[in-house]
Amino acid sequence: MNVFTNNPIDITQLPKFEEVQLKGLNPKYITVLLFNFSLLLTLVIVGFSALFYFKRDAFSNAIWIAILVGVVLFLVGLVVFTKFSFHKKGYAFREHDAIYKSGLISETTTIIPFNRVQHVALHQGFISRKLGLASVELFTAGGSSSDLEIPGLLLADAQLIKNLVSQKINPPRKDKLNEVVSTETLLTEEHE
């Protein structure tokens, strides 16, 4: 039997979530982000082009140039914003919780202890599948506001994370441990 200890806790000595080294997302994820924006942007450009082609005199030349400059600036701004916000995103797994940080204007850090996770899901969208990416979502009983989704992971990593969290939620019994570890692909619940 271990010696029972009950030392007072020094709050300043507790592990600090803000000092954890975060892991960045896969760089390919920028493509996914840009693709999502590009759909909207394509619509805007096609709309203006059609207007320019069929009804050129709707605006004066100066305004047409202003629109062109505006669209280009918007495009550049969007790309820059996406790049910077991508570098702000990061995740980490500690022994007892998952951390995800994101946001350029408002920096948000979400932390979910594993013993509060209800279930884990692995999502793969159309573009993500082409690039071999996936995202992992942790669900809690606290409603959609407290769910945590980590996007832009390599599929293999995502599956690894999912299995890790599943094991944390339902720790396998010791006699079954070897069995579980030996099975390469555990059941994966995949969504699109």
Added chain:
Amino acid sequence: MNKSVDFSQPQRQSLPGILVMFANSLQKTVRALWPMLLIWLVKFDTLNKLVFFGSVAGVVVLIGVISYLQYLFFTFHIDEENGEFVIQKGVLNKTRITIQLHKIQQVNINQSLIQRLVGVHKLEIDTAGSDKKEASISAISHELATILKERLINHSQLETIENTENIREEVIPTSLIKIGLPSLIKIGFTSNYIKSFALIFLFFTTILENLQQLNSEVIDEDKVTNYLDTLPIITSFLVIVGFFIGLVLVVNLVRTILKYFDFTIQKSKQAIILSYGLLSTKNTLLNPNKVQKIKITQNYFQKKLDVITIGIHQASSDVEKVKEKDQIEVPGCNENERDAILKLLLGQLPQKGTMYLPNWRKLAVNTFFFLLVPIAISLFLNHKTEFVTWTEWFIYAAFFCVFAGVMLWFSFKNYKLFVSEDFIIKQNGAWDIDTTIIEPYKIQAIETQQLFWQKATNIGSVTLSTAGGTVSFTTGNYTEIKQLVNYWLYEVETWEKNWM
């Protein structure tokens, strides 16, 4: 009162329940056939009386027979082997509803007007799953209902304890708190002004619309206006304002009393039972483990009158649309009763612990958005349209400034966060002061937030999510917040206590 009822054998509902079913079926039939009935009534004289009364009697007898058959085929029992509660019903279409006992979350006993006349109760079972699977027994005697409820609830919680047989304590619920009429009257007079005002507003607009459509002369508008014209402006203004204030108060009072009449809290072995209502009695079972968030509300008047409202938020099975019964309100208890309720729910009185205050910039930002921006907008609009003269604008603006300023100052002054080992208490509000209490081990997720311009001043916010709602503290010292987050994470991750 160890009246052992064997629930393992299929049971029928109580016999007077036939009357309830009869009344329900009759109501349905009348609702379905009322156009025909109306025609018959109009042509009453020309009808063959024999055929008329014969058919009415026939229908009534038929409904009676159907009700009896429904009663006969409706059985319920507890399947001990599989740990299920089973309801079987249906005369021609047989239905069998089975509910896993450990999935039962709540058992409610209610009583509608008909059930009250006959002297039976309705028992509803709420499960963690979807709404569709919920089962109910519409006529059961109160005694049986209480025993069954205890059984079902105990099964869902005490499964692991083997010696359930031995713990046959007194099951007579001990009455704890009873909220009397005076407290309800006090609450009725001092809260929910805005809700009641909205109701009255809605009521009046519908009535006015209908009156205009009918073009009736029930109320002669000119007469009212003429009468008001004869009075000085101040007096007529006061008359109208007084009338509305009186109406709001009366509506408030009536609503509160109807809803919460005879509010009783009882404690039984496992759970807390709340019952209330004047016309239809509601009976709700409250499980202290399920309580996630407690909100205590009191304003200045209520403080003087010593009445407090307590809102209890339970973990809901469906977070997207929080069910009403998962948010229970205890109206009008006094300080001692509040402490008793808190002790009952939390096991101890919450200590406030270390206090954290927001940065003064919170006041500055709020003043900017809720005082300066509205003033600027009205200034701009008045400049464009000259809606009121500038002296008038100045008077209104001054009134608004004083009012908004006082509200903002108090809401800043009251904004506090208290953290102790076992509790997190947040206080906020300008007039109605809310005190929200949560226990750290019930936290599901923590989110910290910092806007990029807040980095220089080291300000940030934190949001704690529980299964019963969120609590957030904004514009605080970010270093302190991060320290708190680390502490709460430590508590959540090391405490063995189950959050539900």
